[in-house]
Amino acid sequence: MPATKIVVNIPGETPYDVRIGDTVLEGLGASLKKLPAVASAPHLLVLTDTNVGPLYVEEAKASLRAAGFRVSDIVVPAGEDAKSLAVAGEVWNAMAGLGLTRDCAVVALGGGVVGDLAGFVASTYMRGISFVQVPTTLLAMVDSSVGGKTGVNLDAGKNLVGTFKQPAYVAACTATLATLDEREWACGCAEIAKASVIDSDEFFFWMLDHAEALAARQPETVSEAIARSVVFKANVVAEDKTESRGVRECLNYGHTLGHAVEALAGYGTFSHGAAVAEGMRFAARLGVRVAGTSEELVAAQDDLLDALGLPALAWSAPADQMLAAMKRDKKTRAGEVRFVVPRDIGDWELVAVPDDVILEQLRQWEASK
Known part of the structure; x- marks a missing residue:
């Protein structure tokens, strides 16, 4: 090829x-x-x-x-x-x-x-x-x-x-x-899934159609998924090279909770991709609460992550500890934790979320484990 x-x-x-x-x-x-x-x-x-x-x-x-x-x-x-x-x-x-x-x-x-x-x-x-x-x-x-x-x-x-x-x-x-072992493969698939949610309907539904082939490492599908992801990221970086205009922050989708999971579970306990996938699940549900995200989007994203070998983690930490870890993230501004949430596929928003709302959502997340 x-x-x-x-x-x-x-x-x-x-x-x-x-x-x-x-x-x-x-x-x-x-x-x-x-x-x-x-x-x-x-x-x-x-x-x-x-x-x-x-x-x-x-x-x-x-x-x-x-x-x-x-x-x-x-x-x-x-x-x-x-x-x-x-x-x-x-x-x-x-x-x-x-x-x-x-x-x-x-x-x-x-x-x-x-x-x-x-x-x-x-x-x-x-x-x-x-x-x-x-x-x-x-x-x-x-x-x-x-x-x-x-x-x-x-x-x-x-x-x-x-x-x-x-x-x-x-x-x-x-x-x-x-x-690559299965853990590392799924890790990469999480970032491709992230890109597809942020990018467009076309990319997202292509991913839904090809998730099984990507998980099975079909060569042509793998090459196309890499190329689509590179084009997406290159376009974002071209608009916001140093993450100073707010555009590049869309690449942090799933990372706010994901980085907290990695830190509290201990780096290496979960792959970066598994943590990001968990963060995507959380951010989409948070979006329902703060940005009008549809339940249909939450379900479709869950289906995609499941098909890629990225099930929800059977792990949690107390809500106050998770919030404290999030506040140490470099995306925090003036003490407020900011989340990238998808209003729709290809339509995202950076939201500064009050602590009480985050704690409410974290307690729901914790109770689901």
Whole structure:
């Protein structure tokens, strides 16, 4: 199946390609040789983790070396703990030890954690060097690899330190998805479902029609779902590059409760996608209360998430603890928690919700478990 190319064109930034296909990893070096920002780099650093490195780092390095690049690699521990200032510091020091200069570049080979960390260290090392995203999970392909958000976590919460730094190129090699387990696959499906609810009737009903094929990893359906999600996200980011105009906040649908679930359950207890799917269920029901969302939308979204292998979580936490966790989220303003809620498919609203309403809804959520 031929590769799909999508051009991400963000005002004020150099346009970059997203290539989606099953052979883009083996062609990585040749692709980078065509990029002005990277082609003459004297040294490339591949940043990967202990899960992905043994599977794909040698193939990536071989492709880069065949194109004439000098290549080194750094392997960080797999998992959310790697998204920390401590690990970033280790990577910065390693980059300095390798003698990387302003004209070098970082290649992020892995899932969202690796991509966020690599983008953050690239954007801050010597005040910024180029980086390339090579996402190896469905979640990273459809979400974090596009749009330029980078960051690390603090003890106080996720992604509280970061930058906006667009990649020079994104190589989404669908062949790498074969090694994902069911948990990680469903994780990516949650972000695609999120995009479809926010985007349009056309995308949402396409998802309903193709949910079974996507859950079964049918190749053509997978490639189209990735492409649709990338186009959706690229269009949103083009309108609101730094999340300053309110448009990009639609991408946080499901994340307000989702991040609280992750924090209180313990990072890694549930996948990010499972937590976001739970947050989508909660936000749609909250929308019925505060934005006139229809019960039909709630039911249709539930059906889609169920079909994608994302059932409601059999977990809860006390309402006051959940609210406190939400108030630590970076989307909070003036002490008020803000939720993205769908008024309808393709029609969303950012709502500052009073604490008493949130607590009422959280108690209903808790009682449903």
